[in-house]
Amino acid sequence: MWALRGLRNGVLTTRWPARPDGYAASTRGPATVLTPGTQPPSRNGHASLAGLCPTGAISQDGQGAVSVDQGRCIQCGRCMAARPDLFTWQHGPGSAALSRTGLVVPPVAETLERLAEVRNDLRARTRALRRSVHLRHVDAGSDGTEEWEILALSNPVYDIHRLGIFFTASPRHADVLLVTGAGARGMIEPLRKTYDAMPHPKVVIAVGTDAVGGGLPGSSYATAGGIGGVVPVDVWLPGSPPSPFSILYAVLLGLGRLPAREGDPR
């Protein structure tokens, strides 16, 4: 009975990244600057522009040029509602970056140079993993949505098994560590132990704005303001929560397996 039902709707699985996917292209990423480099006429003054963002992701330099730190963006949409002339959504799965500073829009010049270095280092480390990769997830204080979006990767729409990527229960078998949450104090030791138990080479991905920069919980008596200080992070993926496609993008970015069509990773 179930075997027949399984055939009922044909192949549901996306071909992304080998082929483009309409839904992947339409999913909402973090906020971004509409036209980087513009210096807005100070309609409300500089202070109020920074005050737009509840997590302080927006800043202005001495000349008044606006930048967004996507690692702090919780996708509330408040900035673009107030200043549609300056901010907009970034669409598509490509939210992740190989360095924390790589999440700042517009990019800092210094970052671009370091990026090549970071990418080469990561590529050298992960060469051995290319076609059979095991993921281990640790929740370090998420709100619960990131787990749903990671788990979605096993459903038939995303089906990461087609890419030779599997979830594993044991950190001893894991190549990639997905960490969610702002770093709850109670999870810091378990997270460290999990990381230490993984064999080399290993890749760590901070999944979600909370894991990247603390998000709304931030740094408090209960949370560490992100997991960057606990384990060495290789891939930074903002989003509250990030979409399944952007999580898949982050994993492939960490493994150096993104097709060139997806553009230059940052």
Add this chain to the structure above:
Amino acid sequence: MATGTDTVLGSVPSLWDELTRRVAAGGRFADLFGTARSDGLLLTAHLIGPSGLETWQALLPSGTASYPALTPRLGAAFWYEREIHDMFGIVPDGHPRLQPLILPTAAGPPRPGSGTGSATTGPATAEQVPEVLPSHVAGPGLFTIPHGPVRSGVVESIEYLVETPGEDIPHLNMRVFYKHRGVEKRFEGMTAADGVLLAERTEGIATVAHTLAYCHALERMAGAEVPWAASLIRVVHAELERLACHLDVVVRLADSAGLAVATARFGWHKEQVLRVVGQLCGSRFGRGVAVPGGVRAAPLLAPGELLAAVGELDRRVSADLRVLTGTASFLDRLRRTGPLPPERAQEHGALGPIGRASGVTDDARLARPYDAYGSLSVRTASRPDGDALARLEVRVQEIAQSVHLLRQAADELAGAASEAGSAAAGGPLRAPCDVVAGRDVGWAEAPQGEVLYDVSVSSGRITRCRARSASFHNLVLMHEVFAGDILTDFPFIEASFGLSVAGVTG
């Protein structure tokens, strides 16, 4: 419409007398929490009585180190008193098991309340988690299996301590504190508008219900009347959230039983629900929809498109559910597994599908209607058996009810739009809701059960926000349901509870 009545009683024992008297008379214990004030610790209890929500309070004067525990008289307060002890360091005398619940500390010094609000000054450190496993059952060959906080699969962090002689589970203990994020403390000092963002993230898979409960509290303070179209849009999102959560439970149950095709099919259905939510508002979890006073924007899908999407989903989901509830090997794993006796459910005031599967029929959408629920037709799902199968059956009924509600709400939205003569939802979507000072309670029926928000505002800033999720109230019932079950039943029982740890630890 139910209204809150606030009564401050002279002393804690008289508060306990009042609570136990009212619970004995049929009231349901709903919440107990502390608020640090300059003159001491204010204890606040919420009860659901025959006329709705009742609030009772008593003050523990500054310098009080302990008070007589409520738990020996009212078992439902078991975790609530442990939470107060964790957060404020005040000891409930006679509490049966005063171990850390919310904060990851073992036997640290009492933590003084921080002057105002909810929490604690001292940073809790992981090093204090005891290495020796607690055990509560003694006997030959008994040992404890620590299961967590990092467990197999992609799940939230929690530790189950299974005490077993090898096969059956005579006792289960839980340590839930690992992922405490300090949410209630974080609310303090926020503006009402920023508070919505945190309410959305208190228990992410119930984003809409938490946001609604939070908004209801503020709307009651401001006396704001949510526009009709906005209240319908809220219902649409709340019911889509229920569909997604209930389908998630079905996925987990099917996965536990090793039904690969059913797991894949329901995983696909859940993904489709999240995509419809995303098409409606841009967020797959309904974030940014509800704001105090109404909703932020009209849905991005027209009512007709929503109806079509819901119809398609309903066709597929109900066909697959019919097959699933006819798969004997699957039902065998659920029948008589993890039974919660109706009298225990009643005593504890079990919420949501867990309560309704054990004959406790309370549903805030019917009993204390909010938004558009009072004008739409909805029936309570209920089963008397209390086992994992009953909990699944309740969810199957609720999925059908949610589809029914979605159809009604979409029809009403189409009507409102044509009346207003615009393509989008008719009329304004947001009433002014500015709160400078006040305190009130809001509620909503999340997929996991009733969510309560007790919000205090002063000078436009939140001074205390108590967020009581159904997950917090219900998870403690895991202690009760393992009589006669064996290790391989564990994933079914956990999945059939369908709770979120984020909502438990805050």
